[in-house]
Amino acid sequence: MIESISIRNLGVISVAELEFGKGFTALTGETGAGKTMVLTALNLLLGGRADSGSIRTGESQLQVSGTWVVNDPDLIAELAELGADTSDSRLVVSRTLSSDGRSKALLGGISVPVSTLAQFAERLVAVHGQSDQLRLKSPAAQREALDSFGDYGSELGAYKSAFRQYKDLESRLERMRSSGAADQARISMLREQIYTVESLNIQPEELEELSQRVERLSNVESLRVSATLAHDSLSSDGELDALIALGVSRKALESAADPLLNELAGRLRELSNLTQEVASDLASYLHDLDADPAQLDVLLDRRAAIISLERKYGRTAQELADSLPDLRAELLDLDSSDEQVEKLEMQLAAALSQLGSAGKALTAKRLAAAASLSELVTLELAQLAMGGSRLVIEVSELSDFEASGNDRVEFLLAAFSGAEPRALSKGASGGELSRIMLAIELVLAGPTATPTMIFDEVDAGVGGQAAVELGRRLSKLAQSTQVLVVTHLAQVAAFAGTQIRVLKNSDGSVTESQVAVLDSSSRESELARMLSGNPDSAVALEHARELLQTR
Numbered sequence: 001m002i003e004s005i006s007i008r009n010l011g012v013i014s015v016a017e018l019e020f021g022k023g024f025t026a027l028t029g030e031t032g033a034g035k036t037m038v039l040t041a042l043n044l045l046l047g048g049r050a051d052s053g054s055i056r057t058g059e060s061q062l063q064v065s066g067t068w069v070v071n072d073p074d075l076i077a078e079l080a081e082l083g084a085d086t087s088d089s090r091l092v093v094s095r096t097l098s099s100d101g102r103s104k105a106l107l108g109g110i111s112v113p114v115s116t117l118a119q120f121a122e123r124l125v126a127v128h129g130q131s132d133q134l135r136l137k138s139p140a141a142q143r144e145a146l147d148s149f150g151d152y153g154s155e156l157g158a159y160k161s162a163f164r165q166y167k168d169l170e171s172r173l174e175r176m177r178s179s180g181a182a183d184q185a186r187i188s189m190l191r192e193q194i195y196t197v198e199s200l201n202i203q204p205e206e207l208e209e210l211s212q213r214v215e216r217l218s219n220v221e222s223l224r225v226s227a228t229l230a231h232d233s234l235s236s237d238g239e240l241d242a243l244i245a246l247g248v249s250r251k252a253l254e255s256a257a258d259p260l261l262n263e264l265a266g267r268l269r270e271l272s273n274l275t276q277e278v279a280s281d282l283a284s285y286l287h288d289l290d291a292d293p294a295q296l297d298v299l300l301d302r303r304a305a306i307i308s309l310e311r312k313y314g315r316t317a318q319e320l321a322d323s324l325p326d327l328r329a330e331l332l333d334l335d336s337s338d339e340q341v342e343k344l345e346m347q348l349a350a351a352l353s354q355l356g357s358a359g360k361a362l363t364a365k366r367l368a369a370a371a372s373l374s375e376l377v378t379l380e381l382a383q384l385a386m387g388g389s390r391l392v393i394e395v396s397e398l399s400d401f402e403a404s405g406n407d408r409v410e411f412l413l414a415a416f417s418g419a420e421p422r423a424l425s426k427g428a429s430g431g432e433l434s435r436i437m438l439a440i441e442l443v444l445a446g447p448t449a450t451p452t453m454i455f456d457e458v459d460a461g462v463g464g465q466a467a468v469e470l471g472r473r474l475s476k477l478a479q480s481t482q483v484l485v486v487t488h489l490a491q492v493a494a495f496a497g498t499q500i501r502v503l504k505n506s507d508g509s510v511t512e513s514q515v516a517v518l519d520s521s522s523r524e525s526e527l528a529r530m531l532s533g534n535p536d537s538a539v540a541l542e543h544a545r546e547l548l549q550t551r
Contacts, residue, residue, distance in 0.1 A: 001020070001022060001068065001069050001451045001452050001481075001482035002020045002042075002066060002067075002068055002124075002125070002452050002482065002484070003019065003020060003066075003067040003068065003069050003090070004017070004018060004019045004020065004066065004067045005017075005018045005020070005038070005041055005042070005045075005064065005065070005066045005067075006018075006063075006064065006065045006066070007037070007038070007041045007062075007063075007064050007515075008062060008063040008064070009055055009056040009059040009061065009062040009063070010037050010040060010041055010054055010055070010056065010062045010064060011037040011040065011054055011056060011513075012037065012056070012504060012513040013037050013038075013056070013513050013515065014056060016038075016513075016514070016515040018038070018500060018515055018517070019517070020482070020484070020498070021497065021498055022478075022482055022497075023475075023478040023479075023482065023483070023496075023497040023498070024474055024475050024477075024478035024483045024485070024495060024496040024497050024498070025482075025483070025484050025485070025496055025497065025498040025499070025500060026485050026487055026492065026493035026495075026496035026498070026499045026500070027484065027485065027486045027487070027500050027502065028486075028487060028488070028493050028499060028500070028501055028502070028526060028530060029501050029502035029503060029504070029513075030503075030504065030529075031488075035486050035502045036486075037054075037502075037513070038486075038500075038502065038515065039127075039454070039456060039486065040054060041064040041066075042066070042125065042127070042454065043127075044064050044095040044097070045064055045065070045066045045093045045094075045095055045117065046117060046118065046121035046124070046125055046127075047105075047114050047115065047116070047117030047118025047119070047121050048118075050095070050097045050101075050103045050114075052097060052098070052099050052100070052101050054097070055097065055099055059099075060098060060099050061096060061097060061098040061099060062096070062097050063094065063095070063096045063097075064094065064095050065092060065093065065094035065095070066092070066093050066094075067090055067091070067092050067093075068090065068091045068092075068093065068124055068451075069089055069090055070086060070089050070090070070091050070124075070451075071089060071451070072123070072451075075120070075123055076089070078120075079091065079107070079108055079120075082107065082108070082110065082112065082116070083108075083110045084107050084108025084109065084110055085108040085109045085110075086108055091107070091108050092106075092108060092109065093105075093106065093107055093108075093117065094106045095114075095117075105117050107120075122450070123450075123451075124450075124451060124452060125450065125451070125452045125453070125454060126441075126450040126452070126453045126454070127453075127454045127456070137424070139408055139409055139410050140404075142393075142409050142410060142411045143404060143405075143407070143408075143409035145411075145440070145444055146366060146369055146370060146373060146393065146395075146409050147366075147369075147404075148444060149369055149372075149373050149443070149444055150365055150366065150368075150369030150373075151369075152362065152365035152366070152369070155358070155361050155362045155365050156362060156405075158358050158361070158362075159355070159358040159359060159361075159362045159405055160403065160404075161358075162351065162354050162355040162358040163355055163358075163401060163402075163403055165351050165354075165355075166348070166351040166352060166354075166355045166401070169344060169347050169348045169351050170348060172333070172344060173341065173344045173345065173348055175333075175334075176334075176335075176340060176341050176344065177341065183334050186334060187331065187334050187335060190327055190330060190331040190334070191331065193313065193320075193327060194324065194327050194328060194331065196309060197309070197320050197321060197323075197324060197327075198324070200305060200306065200309065200317075202306060202317045202318070202320070202321045204318065205318075206306070206317065207303065207306050207307070207317050210299055210302055210303040210306070211303065213299050214296065214299050214300060214303060228286060230282055231279055231282040231283060231286065234275055234278060234279040234282070235275075235276070235279040242275055243272060243275055243276065243279070246268055246271055246272045246275060247272060249268055250265050250268040250269055250272060253265035253268065355401055359401060359405060359406045359407075362405050362407070363395065363397075363405070363406070363407050366395050366405070366407055366409065367395050370393035370394075370395050370409070371393075373391075373393060373443060374390075374391050374392060374393045376443045377391040377436075377439045377440055377443050378390045378391050380438075380439035380442050380443060380473065381435070381436065381439050383466075383469045383473065384435045384438065384439060384462070384466065384469065384470055384473065385435070385461065385462045385463075385466035385467075385469075385470070386432065386435060386436075386439075388415075388416045388417045389413060389414065389415055389416065389432075389436075390413070390414040390417075390421075391411065391412070391413060391414075391436070391439070391440070392411075392412040392413070392414060392421040393409065393410070393411055393412070394408075394409070394410045394412060394421075395407050395408070395409055396408045396410075410423070411423075411424055411440075412424070413436060415432075424436060432460075432461070434455050434456065434457050434458035434460075435458055435462075435470070437455075438455060438458055438470075438473065438474065438477065439473075441453060441477055441481075442473055442476060442477050445477055445479075445480040445481060450481060451481060451482060452481065452482040452483075452484065453477070453481055453482070453483050453484070454483075454484045454485070454486075455474070455483070455484070455485045455486070456485075456486045457486070458470065458474075458485060458487070458492075459487050459488060459489045459492050462489065463489070463491075464491075467489045467491035467492055468491045468550075470489075470491070470492055471489075471491055471492040471493070471494060471495035471496075471551070472495055472551075474492065474495060474496075475495040475496075475551065478497070488530065489530065490527040490528075490530035490531045490543075490544065490547060491547060493526075493527060493530065494527060494544070494547035494548050494550075494551050495551045498517060499517070499518045499523050499526065500515060500516065500517050500518070501515070501516055501518055501522070501526050502514075502515050503515075503516070523544075523548070524541055524544045524545060524548070525541070525544075527540075527543075527544035527547060527548070528540035528541045528543070528544045531543055531544060
């Protein structure tokens with residue numbers, strides 16, 4: 001909701017600081033006093049077109065700023081992505097316009113294009129007036145309003161799921177059918193790569209093991225000499241090998257009568273056993289050492305093939321082996337063989353049938369909701385001095401399925417009994433449009449309502465008891481959302497929780513408007529002025545008090 005607005009040098013307003021509360025706020029004042037300047041300030045903050053002619057005479061620039069309390073987590077997240085400051089759930093928006101036409105916008109302390117303000121405007125405020133765009137002006141927005149009213153979330157969700165599945169299959173089939181030269185080249189490359197990798201049947205860590213084996217076979221003679229020398233030094237038929245020497249030493253110590261020497265003899269026994277194991281391993285190594293050149297050639301060819309594959313595709317052998325499932329899946333997706341196309345066509349036909357069923361179920365729910373919403377809004381219109389007017393909601397079939405269904409939803413107005421229903425923007429005057437939107441908002445009002453709604457000219461052509469009913473319904477709407485109303489009727493303003501007066505003063509050369517929130521006494525005077533033109537009329541003051549008591 002809007003918490004406050006600051007205005008500098010806008011039209012007849014030199015300086016104004018306004019604080020808004022929750023609920024219903026009425027903006028009143030004589031014609032020409034500058035009430036529209038407050039709406040102009042709001043329009044600038046919401047990304048509206050800036051006109052340097054709005055700058056106060058004699059000043060070089062105007063500035064407006066506003067503070068919003070934002071409770072929508074999704075909106076706060078989007079603002080945070082832009083870098084906007086939303087600490088304490090408050091968003092400060094400002095707009096500056098110079099006499100040379102240059103405009104500057106700040107959103108949460110960061111400079112942004114004016115279009116960014118407009119992007120968030122409809123999430124913050126809905127303005128209903130003769131010169132303002134209606135929140136429900138488009139069929140898409142009207143469909144969303146109907147969907148928010150109707151209780152058919154499961155049907156809508158089922159349709160959207162079926163639509164996504166259908167579009168995915170349709171896209172895949174189209175890609176198969178329109179496979180061009182690039183796809184064909186990719187298919188050939190994939191087939192070659194898959195065949196080559198599969199043919200090699202690369203094993204984990206195989207290249208490292210191959211390198212070790214090649215290194216061993218390439219140096220087999222020097223390895224044989226080293227292993228033989230080591231083996232003979234440890235164990236041989238001669239008299240100088242290590243095992244014989246260890247045995248002699250051990251026996252000499254075992255026969256001694258000293259416990260310390262006996263302990264050393266035990267350690268020599270361990271050395272003898274370990275030496276025997278090493279000698280045995282060396283013997284096995286020599287036995288297995290193969291100098292067959294043919295085997296070396298096989299290993300060299302295998303290693304060369306793997307290294308060549310790595311260089312060709314720029315990936316390790318293990319990475320290539322691991323990528324086979326993805327490569328096969330891509331090939332299957334690109335392969336436009338008749339078999340694959342036929343299979344997808346069958347899947348697409350089944351998905352289309354499912355989508356059609358889901359669409360019919362959604363249409364039935366929308367038709368029922370449209371009848372209910374039309375009836376409720378029509379009842380509200382009767383209470384807003386539009387007796388005989390009727391809201392008609394048409395739900396017609398689209399030529400093709402869309403993400404939201406295959407229904408076109410359109411709000412129409414029959415302005416009087418027997419009148420042909422016409423589009424909202426064509427079937428009503430400015431004041432009637434505001435009342436129509438008020439009636440719709442009253443029925444749709446709930447937790448998801450726009451945080452702030454502004455009504456201008458909503459009281460045009462209304463008087464007497466209808467004006468009282470209009471004020472009462474605006475007060476009802478204000479129970480679920482912040483409502484700002486520009487009004488000339490005391491019967492409407494009396495229902496507001498807060499009343500702001502715009503007063504024009506002139507000394508003959510300079511005209512300036514002042515904006516102030518009214519206390520109870522000054523409010524009675526303002527209502528008396530609105531009733532009779534005389535703020536001091538005793539009769540009008542009494543009537544004003546009566547209005548305030550009956551709200």
